[in-house]
Amino acid sequence: MKRTIEKLKYRRYRYHPGSSSPRLWPYALVTVNLILIAFFLLDAPVGSYAAHTRNLLKPFGETITDLGKSGWILFGSAIIFFEALAVIRLAPTLKARFQAMLVSHMAIYLFLCVAGSGLAANLLKRIIGRARPVLYEQWSSYGFNPFSGSRFESFPSGHATTVGAFLMAMAILAPPYRLLFLVMSLWVGFSRVIVAAHYPSDVVAGLSFGAWFSILTAIAFSRYGLLFRQEPDGWPVLRRPIPLIMRPDRVNAPFPPRGTPPAREEKA
Incomplete structure (x- = not known):
């Protein structure tokens, strides 16, 4: 553990200089206004519709x-x-180890995005x-009663937070499919x-919160040179594009399938 912390400190010192933070306030302003528009214009009609219409x-x-x-x-x-960690230790080639390391970084990134945003959203909705x-008939769309159980944990939506965090993370990892991930998230x-x-405002808030959590997590990763790097404007992008269609290397695979002929050594 101590060795891992020392490595992270070194990577922080190596990759942090020159990086800048992106200008987040214009996007935060748009997000807040979308939530307010949904809260004041859409929530009451939707609540009434749900209460009186099939x-x-x-x-x-x-x-x-x-x-x-x-x-x-x-x-x-x-x-x-954990499977990627096992491959890192057991893979016979350096290329396979680097590929496994890349997979492990992606997996831990997705885990932290979903777990961290979910914990924060669950705390917020209780507060x-x-x-x-x-409860629209009794409390309308403006009813608030903190720390009163699951029936009073509507804002923000935990499901929407998970969806926003996961699909924004996937959009950062696979930019060519970002439009598909946007439609899926909606x-x-x-x-x-x-x-x-x-x-509706619960969902807009949840999607936005999860998406921003994934972006900020990617920025934190980039400060240590893990998986991402920061553009001059501060936004995180992949350090190396991930091939979305990969042909299996059956010869140099860590665990080649049975019946695969051994690699031939070239004579000098």
Whole structure:
């Protein structure tokens, strides 16, 4: 552990000079205004609709809303991380070890984004204590009662936070598919509105919070030269593009499949 801390200190000293922080306030201003617009203009009509109208889209929302649960992401990324560590120790070639190290950094990045944003969102929603749409008739869309149980933990949406964090992290790791990840985040996030578990402003706040958490985590990684680097304007980008379609190297694989002929050595 001490050795790891020393390495991180060295990387911090090596990669931090010259880096700058991005100008976040214009984007923060847009985010706050989107939340306020949803809060004052959309939440009450949606709450009234959910209380008095049959929800025809509810079966569809219930089908996709569980994608916003963090358990499968945390469990999967943890398994990938520990498998990558094993490959780093057992791989016979330097190239395979570097590839495994890259995979381990991606896995721990996804884990920290989802776990960190989820913990922070769960703490915030308990402190804020907003009533859920099922209590619209008693509390309306402006009801707040901190530390009063799960029925008063609507803002921000935990599912939307997970979705925002995970898909923003994926958009940073795979930029060519960022539009697909944006569309997915909107559908999965607003499925919480479809199933009457949250108001629109809860979802907008959750998606925004999760996305910003992933961006700031990437900036923190870049300060240590891990997986990302910072552009001159301060925004994080991958240090090296990740090949999205990879052909397996069956000869130099850490654990070659049975029946694979051994590599031939070239004569001098």
